[in-house]
Amino acid sequence: TDVCVPISRLADCIVQTADDLQTSGILAPMVGHVGDGNFHVQMLVDEALPAEVHAAEALNERLVRRALAMDGTCTGEH
Numbered sequence: 289t290d291v292c293v294p295i296s297r298l299a300d301c302i303v304q305t306a307d308d309l310q311t312s313g314i315l316a317p318m319v320g321h322v323g324d325g326n327f328h329v330q331m332l333v334d335e336a337l338p339a340e341v342h343a344a345e346a347l348n349e350r351l352v353r354r355a356l357a358m359d360g361t362c363t364g365e366h
Contacts, residue, residue, distance in 0.1 A: 293360030
């Protein structure tokens with residue numbers, strides 16, 4: 289849930305991720321220190337609901353693949 293992309297791709301990545309979040313139904317605010325192209329998606333998931341856990345895992349997979357496709361990384365700072 290921590291990705292970093294080139295600054296030139298940051299707006300695209302954030303907009304696409306926001307759209308993905310909206311579609312997924314997962315409550316997940318985004319925060320970041322975007323001056324370096326890095327942002328985090330904080331997924332709020334009830335682990336007692338397997339479908340919700342699966343949706344969050346799929347969302348994270350799409351986020352990572354999106355960042356990598358934009359010449360970014362799946363870990364912006366750690």
